Amino acid sequence: MSHELTFDEIAGFQKDYRQHKQNKVAELAVVNNGLQKASFNEEAARELNRTFSIEIPTDNVTDQKQSGRCWLFAALNVLRHEFAKKYKAKNFIFSQSYLFFWDRIERANIFFNHILETAAKPLDDRTVHYYMQAPDTDGGQWHMAVSLIRKYGLVPAYAQAESFTANNTAAFNQALNMKLREDAIVLRKLVQDGHDGEVEVKRQEFLSEVYRMATIAFGEPVHKFDLEFKDDEGKYHIDQDLTPQTFFKEYFTDDLDDYVVLFNAPDHEYDKLYSLPFEDNVENGTPVEFLNTKIENLKEAAIKQLKAGETFWFGCDVGKQSDRQKGLLAADLYATDTVFDIETKLSKKERLETGASGSTHAMTMVGVDVVAGKPRQWKIENSWGSKVGEKGYFVMDDKWFDEYLFKVVVKKKYLPKKLVEIAESKATPVPCWDSMG
Numbered sequence: 001m002s003h004e005l006t007f008d009e010i011a012g013f014q015k016d017y018r019q020h021k022q023n024k025v026a027e028l029a030v031v032n033n034g035l036q037k038a039s040f041n042e043e044a045a046r047e048l049n050r051t052f053s054i055e056i057p058t059d060n061v062t063d064q065k066q067s068g069r070c071w072l073f074a075a076l077n078v079l080r081h082e083f084a085k086k087y088k089a090k091n092f093i094f095s096q097s098y099l100f101f102w103d104r105i106e107r108a109n110i111f112f113n114h115i116l117e118t119a120a121k122p123l124d125d126r127t128v129h130y131y132m133q134a135p136d137t138d139g140g141q142w143h144m145a146v147s148l149i150r151k152y153g154l155v156p157a158y159a160q161a162e163s164f165t166a167n168n169t170a171a172f173n174q175a176l177n178m179k180l181r182e183d184a185i186v187l188r189k190l191v192q193d194g195h196d197g198e199v200e201v202k203r204q205e206f207l208s209e210v211y212r213m214a215t216i217a218f219g220e221p222v223h224k225f226d227l228e229f230k231d232d233e234g235k236y237h238i239d240q241d242l243t244p245q246t247f248f249k250e251y252f253t254d255d256l257d258d259y260v261v262l263f264n265a266p267d268h269e270y271d272k273l274y275s276l277p278f279e280d281n282v283e284n285g286t287p288v289e290f291l292n293t294k295i296e297n298l299k300e301a302a303i304k305q306l307k308a309g310e311t312f313w314f315g316c317d318v319g320k321q322s323d324r325q326k327g328l329l330a331a332d333l334y335a336t337d338t339v340f341d342i343e344t345k346l347s348k349k350e351r352l353e354t355g356a357s358g359s360t361h362a363m364t365m366v367g368v369d370v371v372a373g374k375p376r377q378w379k380i381e382n383s384w385g386s387k388v389g390e391k392g393y394f395v396m397d398d399k400w401f402d403e404y405l406f407k408v409v410v411k412k413k414y415l416p417k418k419l420v421e422i423a424e425s426k427a428t429p430v431p432c433w434d435s436m437g
Contacts, residue, residue: 020341026038029339035336039334040335041332041333044331044333044397045323045326045328045330047330047377048395049377049395050390050395051369052377052379053370053371054303054369055366055367055379056081056306056309056366056367058081058084058090058366058381059090060091061381061382061385062093062385063383063392064096064167064383064384065167066169067166067167067168067169069100069166070361070362070383071140071142071362072096072100073362073383074313074314074363074383075142075145075149075313075362076094077313077364077381078312078409079252080093081310081311082252082310083251087237087251088231088232089229089231090232092229093156094155094156095154095155095156095159095162095222096157096166097162097163098155098159098160098221099149100166100218101160101214101215101218101221102148102221103140103144104136104218105207106148106151106282106283107135107136107137108135108176108207108210109283110280111136112206113283114278116187116191118131119188120191126431127278127432130433134177135177135180136176137173138169140279140281141279142259142313143280143287143288144280144281144288146256147280147281147282147285147286148282150256150285150286151282152221152245153243153244153245153246153248154247155222155225155247159222159225163217163218165218166218172217175213176213179210179213183202183206186206187203190202222244223243226241227242227247227251258412259409259411260291260410260411260412260415260419261289261290261291262290262293262298262408262409262415263290263292263406263407263436264292264295264298264348264405264407265290265292265406265436266348267349267353268435269292270293271291271418272291272292273290273427274291274427275290275427275430276289276290276429276430276434276437278431279437289427290436291419291423293419295401295402295405297416299375301410301414302410303370303375304410304414305414306365306368311364311381312365313362313363313365313408313409314362314363314364314365314405315362315405315406315407316359316404316406317357317358317360317404317406318360318404319360319361320357320403321403324388326389327382327389327390327395328394329395329396329397329400330399331400331402331403331404348403357404358437359406363381363382364380364381364382364383365378365379366379366380366393374398375398375401376397376398377395377397377398378397378401379394379395380393380394
């Protein structure tokens with residue numbers, strides 16, 4: 001039923017507003033200080049401290065700058081903590097730029113695959129529109145990092161330094177996506193006109209152009225390097241003439257298949273494995289899969305992994321109830337309902353169903369404070385540099401974990417047998433517009 005707003009109604013709204021003095025107090029506070037500062041709940045902030053009963057020793061943090069590479073930074077943080085533990089080198093850092101380069105090439109290739117698979121559908125088809133909307137983006141998932149590491153290996157940060165464009169991706173993304181959309185139009189027309197023999201020729205031409213763009217933007221990827229570092233005890237190490245693939249093979253145990261992404265999406269069936277084929281970044285790579293289950297299962301596995309001295313990757317809705325500068329994540333950090341004299345009660349399930357919440361950022365969990373057998377707060381290593389939080393580290397209360405954390409990456413050995421069996425079962429694919437994406 002439609003309704004036209006009248007001036008008589010507006011006059012009534014104004015009268016109602018002016019009848020309550022507290023509205024003017026709230027108005028002055030928000031107008032002069034902004035909503036977050038006016039609604040900041042000091043009581044919620046006081047509940048958080050920087051002491052954790054279970055804490056993995058870490059040191060310097062990384063900085064993704066003006067880019068959406070959090071998923072890759074968090075994944076490499078997990079591996080560098082493994083390297084630190086094994087080789088006593090806690091400040092050793094891997095090159096994010098190296099894998100990011102190959103991610104852009106691989107994503108362009110898989111984008112062309114999607115375009116050719118859907119060439120018979122109209123441009124306004126929901127799936128085609130999704131692919132055209134963002135052909136090649138910064139964001140990603142744990143399994144996407146796994147696919148890149150397995151295929152291209154790892155290199156130290158000093159062997160492939162961060163470029164300006166890797167740290168500031170907006171302009172490059174705009175240029176690359178415009179090109180990919182035009183390429184997609186050409187490929188679709190070739191298929192529609194029956195010129196199948198020309199498709200692969202054009203694909204190779206387009207991929208070569210993408211490679212050229214990426215090389216100009218990020219620098220040519222390193223092929224060989226010398227591994228050289230001093231460990232925490234000052235002992236010198238050198239291993240010359242390594243390739244990225246041999247470095248990964250010789251210095252790491254490839255147990256990446258042992259990891260499971262546990263997801264907590266109450267708008268989907270629990271204890272079921274889902275796949276997101278539209279987010280796969282490498283053809284024939286590791287598929288993006290989530291095991292959806294209760295939040296208690298995420299916490300139980302997470303605590304077990306931390307107790308074993310292993311950090312883990314997690315995804316969350318970082319913009320909700322968070323203070324970036326102070327490094328705080330608390331479910332009741334801002335009393336905005338109190339300021340506006342309203343009551344919002346959307347559940348986690350309803351927020352997913354309405355698009356009000358979702359996984360927007362990935363970080364690395366490095367500690368937890370367990371009191372009387374229950375987690376009270378969690379320690380986070382972020383990838384926003386050392387000038388935010390406490391030298392780059394954030395703290396999260398357990399209620400925030402319940403409400404705004406969606407996925408954790410844990411090893412199978414920390415899961416009950418039932419969940420392992422589900423993780424090894426056949427996944428159910430979801431469409432590209434699904435809330436899990």
